[in-house]
Amino acid sequence: MALPKISIKFLTGQLGTVAESQDGLLALVCGGTAVSETFKLNTPYTIYRLTGLEELGVTKENNAGLYKMVQEFYQEAEEGTKVVVYAVAKTTKMTDLCDKDSGPLRGLLQIQKGELRALVIARDPDAEEVEATEGLDPDVFTALPKAQALAEWATTELYAPIFIALEGRSYKDAESLKDLSDGEDNRVCIVIGDTESASEGAAMGIFAGRVASSPVQRNIGRVRDGSLYPTVMYIGENTVEDSMDDVATIYDKGYITPRIHVGRSGYFYTDDRLCVDPTDDYAHIAHRRVIDKACRIAYDTLLDYFLDEVYVNQDGTMQAGILKSLQAAVEGAINSSMTANGELSADTSAGESGATCYIDPTQNVLATSTIKMTLKVRPYGYARQIDVELGFDVQTNS
Structure with missing residues (x-):
């Protein structure tokens, strides 16, 4: 017979912190403004919820773009999800950010010691006049090869493969949009569509939240995972519902946007395309994330x-x-x-x-x-097209 005693068992999992998985660790990069000594530019901060950003002194008033990005990230991803926040001067172009030789993101990747799986980049410039070229801010297209080169550098030099998501800024119309379907940038995607009408930016926080919440093999457009958080989304000035013809054109040209599905409420991503020929083995984020994870594991194993x-x-x-x-x-x-x-x-x-x-x-x-x-x-296949032959099952008397 055991000696009488009081046993107390400590409970775990009560604080709302999500089990940490490096597979979804992203850096949210955005133009911003320093806040006293608590929040500095070109400095990475790790947070687990929106209040973590607020505790650094960041508010809607002093950093509208960054605050929106993080707020929307945690609307899509569960609170407790780890993310790295990195603000740069508002005047910094994405092209300069992504330069692997002179841009600050090289240093960010080195500081994080290969832990980051993706960079999600947005801007928040003050009163900037931009004339769209080929459907977007020309900075997006000059940043594209720079981002690819930076991601390749991280892969070959740091043994830390990543992909990069660029904000499709200053979207004007689908017809004039540059066609990227024959591109070669299989580590970069461009996201179009926002939670605000006629926005110059895109809902990069929503995109990042969906990626961070998804296992590496999961297509971010998977319907079974449920709709995106926002109750209304826009492609340029018009709602997604009113832009579905444009959405089809934008998708064909190699971009990621929200869409609707008849019979389902809410919004879903069209697919997870990267800026490369669709026949490329790594034309989609899911395949990119799968092969990159295998690369990391193989490297770590062989290092012994x-x-x-x-x-x-x-x-x-x-x-x-x-x-x-x-x-x-x-x-x-x-x-x-x-x-x-x-x-x-x-x-x-x-x-x-x-x-x-x-x-x-x-x-x-x-x-x-x-x-x-x-x-x-061996990756998964994905049901991007489902063809059904439908007719009546009847017998006729001859």
């Missing part, structure tokens, strides 16, 4: 083998046991982190693997000091 001794045969090839062990380590790391979580397309109940690693056993590692391997992961 870097400059390690490799047992070889007399001809310089790897011994079979070592080769199989290395393959298994990479596959196992990805499968335990991704396949088991439903982020790769595999039937786990049947013992299927979502990742396959192959190392050529004939390569001479002793002579080259190089191990070449091929790593492939």
Whole structure:
């Protein structure tokens, strides 16, 4: 019989903090104004709810654009979701921001030590006169290749792959909009559409909140996840409901906008397109996020083998046991982190693997000091088109 005592069990999960996942860690970048010593420009701040921004002294009055961006982020993402806020001078163009050699975002990525998965960029300039070119502020299009180069730099130099979302500023009309469907920027997307009529900007906080709330394999336009938070959204001056013909044109040209679905209330994203030819393997954010996560896992796993001794045969090839062990380590790391979580397309109940690693056993590692391997992961397909043949089921008497 146990000694009589009082047992107290400490409860967890009572503070409303979301279980932290780095997969959805984004940086919200926006033009802003410093607030005394509590909020400085070109300085990252990590917050978990809108009150975290307010505690830094940021308000609707002193930083309207940034406040709107964060407020809408937490309307779409659950409170407790971690996000990095980074304000720059309001005069800073997106082209200058994204320059990998001279822009401040390079430093932001380095300070965050590879933890960020995406940069979501908006502006809030004071009384700026902009003449739209090819449907948008020309700064958007000059920033596009810069953003791609910055994301590629983060991938190759920091081993921290990211994608970048640019605000489709100063949208005027769909017909004159530049066609990006034959582009090459498969790490950048452009978002059009706002919660305010005739806005010069876009609802980048809503977009960021949906990305942060979605697992890496999830299309942000998935209807089953429910509509976006706003009760009214606009494409330029008109509501989305009145702009559906334009929405189709904008989508064909490679942009992301809100849309409506007949029979469903609210707004949904058209898709998750990146600014690249749609036949590119990484033409969509979901595929980009999946392959980037696999890249991070593979790098982290292989780092343990870097400059390690490799047992070889007399001809310089790897011994079979070592080769199989290395393959298994990479596959196992990805499968335990991704396949088991439903982020790769595999039937786990049947013992299927979502990742396959192959190392050529004939390569001479002793002579080259190089191990070449091929790593492939199996993504999901997406039902972008559903074709139905509908008719009457009747029998006729002949």
